[in-house]
Amino acid sequence: MPTSTYDIDAAIPAPERARHIDLARELAQRIAAGDPPVGALLPTETELCHSTGLSRYAVRQALHKLTGLGLIERQAGVGTRVLASQPPTRYVQAMDGLSDLTRYAEGTSFTATVRERLTADARQAALLRSAPGAKWLHLSGLRTSAGALPEPIALVDIYVADEVSRLSKLPKVGQVFGVPVYQLIEAQYGLRVTRVDQEIQGVCIDGEAAAALRVEPGTPGLRIIRTYLQGERAIEVTTGLHPASRFSYTMSFRQSA
Amino acid sequence: MPTSTYDIDAAIPAPERARHIDLARELAQRIAAGDPPVGALLPTETELCHSTGLSRYAVRQALHKLTGLGLIERQAGVGTRVLASQPPTRYVQAMDGLSDLTRYAEGTSFTATVRERLTADARQAALLRSAPGAKWLHLSGLRTSAGALPEPIALVDIYVADEVSRLSKLPKVGQVFGVPVYQLIEAQYGLRVTRVDQEIQGVCIDGEAAAALRVEPGTPGLRIIRTYLQGERAIEVTTGLHPASRFSYTMSFRQSA
DNA sequence: GAGTGGTCTAGACCACGAA
DNA sequence: TCGTGGTCTAGACCACTCG
The missing domain is CATH 1.10.10.10 (Winged helix-like DNA-binding domain superfamily/Winged helix DNA-binding domain)
Known part of the structure; x- marks a missing residue:
């Protein structure tokens, strides 16, 4: 003993x-x-x-x-x-805030060309994860680098769920804008985005989009769809169309202690 | 009191x-x-x-x-x-293992068509994060769905750093293969991948690649480049070329408690 | 040398789950 | 009812930092 x-x-x-x-x-x-x-x-x-x-x-x-x-x-x-014989090796991609998702947007600005309220049809309802007939606020515009010659970076569509779309500081058509919309929602409605789903697709940029982005039709690009959720409710959906020559998506996964 | x-x-x-x-x-x-x-x-x-x-x-x-x-x-x-007045709100994408990165690969198999040892030229050195002249083992092949009609899913290139490339169970040319290469390295050399960097690019699939993947030339696609690192040393690099119609990259970020 | 947080002991009462 | 882990007390020695 x-x-x-x-x-x-x-x-x-x-x-x-x-x-x-x-x-x-x-x-x-x-x-x-x-x-x-x-x-x-x-x-x-x-x-x-x-x-x-x-x-x-x-x-x-x-x-x-x-x-x-x-x-x-x-x-x-x-x-x-x-519970386990070995401590599970987990890998995480951590962010200190959702702004890390759109870090590329630093030094760029968003200019809206469309601002409308829409009622989702079947196709839009799938994108917005809501029932057809649901109302959304829709912004559309161009993200450009803030430098002297404003090169278009991405074609952006922003959808805001009707319940959280009464935002005082929302961008007006033609206005240059800098703050992410989800931050406006969080601040004004006192809620917190708890999850962001993101999908990345490869696309070819044609027609009007190519003209707006000033690239040749047929240029490769990335389409990024982000869905901001509070709980299971989608409160904002954004889609971005990025020419491949001006944007690639990088991330890093680290073994978590 | x-x-x-x-x-x-x-x-x-x-x-x-x-x-x-x-x-x-x-x-x-x-x-x-x-x-x-x-x-x-x-x-x-x-x-x-x-x-x-x-x-x-x-x-x-x-x-x-x-x-x-x-x-x-x-x-x-x-x-x-x-340290802070508010507990920082962090968002994480967590995985219970690196196999989650290649979850799409479940139910598919890799068939090698090229197996060679190469000495990196300047362009390859940039991709492989090593000095020009470094030696790597290079595998190239096609990932196909395991179903009855084997549809090509992706064109894959795998590079293994010379120091960890003496792998007994490595795929031979023409052989169907199922296990991720980084798992072979971990098992055989007793080391652990501590970080994975990943880059996603939009591309147009042309020429030989289009033929191999059986898509029309000019079809949009995604190129995914993964670098597996132990510490700061890259031990494996993979690139995958995926037709957009057969693959999109999805991820989910959750607020961490 | 005084004071800090890090480690440790030897007790104690409690809520909870299982027999 | 008995034993489990969860909470708590009142002491103690230590390595470390700083004046």
Whole structure:
């Protein structure tokens, strides 16, 4: 039985680092080896206290660490259950805000050429994830670089759900605009976009679009469709048409700790 | 001065939930109000113990929660510093493994038509993020749906860095193949991909590519370039050419708790 | 040297789940 | 009813920072 009086431990120049970390590592290795297999219960806190000679506090710290790693699950009255033998390797693309989605838009501005209220037909309803007959505010325009010679960057369509479309600072036709519309909605209606779905398609730019973007008909491009949702409700949908020569979409996925 | 003998508190039917959570919430509100402004120090643990009547353990639990929220930063010998007045709203696209990147590949198979070792010229070096003259293993082939009539899905090129290219289970020319190459590298060299960079371009599919994919010349498509890195070293690069009619890239970003 | 947060002990009461 | 984990107290020693 390890007595572990505090003075004794203090006299020793410290064995390693924190003991709860050692214990966590040891338990993780045992779990990896399948000692308590997935789905089985780990020893109780009391048992671990006795077997390790540590206090309950230290044992709980170790188990807390394993919980954070997703290795175990704890429930009062039941015990500590093994969830996985290996900490799952996850990869994430993280953003510090939705503005990262449209970072390319920095140094550019949006000029509206169309502003109308529309009632969705069948085709539009599919894009807008709403029932046919639903009302939306529709803006259409051109995004241009803010430099001396304003090169068109993208043809943009913005749809705003009727319930959140009474926005005081919305761009007027012909007006240059800088703020993302979803930010106006969040500010004015006090809600938060909880999810953004994004689809990227390859397209050939023809006809009017080619003329507006000042590229040759048949030029390759990207169509990006973003749906901003609060919960399951789509509150804004944007589509952008980007000439491939002026835009490519890059992202980076990192292994999450 | 709250005496807070344990029996007294126990006799009361529990005020709310855990007291450390109440304290965390109160501190978060104060920080939001700028009481200790960003960059300043919070009261020390001892002061919080006195002002709240809680034990140091409970106070530390509350501060630990705020640390997890990214609101504060702690350092022994210095104190508790306010990092932000609001918990940053982050959005993440999470994957439970890199196979999610190529989920579309399920139910498809890769058939190699080219297998060679190459020495990167200037143009290839840029794609492969290595110096000109570096050696890579190059596979080229077609990804087809596994159904009865094998429709070509994508033209694929795979480049494997020389140091990790001695792979026993690598696809041979003409052979149907199912496992992602990065998994072979991870398994055989005992390393882990820590980052994947991805670029998506819009293209028009012409010439040989159109013939191989059995689409009309001038058909729109997507080119997807993935770079698999361990640390800062690129160990594999893949490019895929997908007809737009058979593939679009979708992703979803969620607000992270 | 005084004070900070990091670690740890040895107790205790509680809500909850299972027998 | 019994044992689980969740919460909490009141002490303690340590490494570290700073004046």
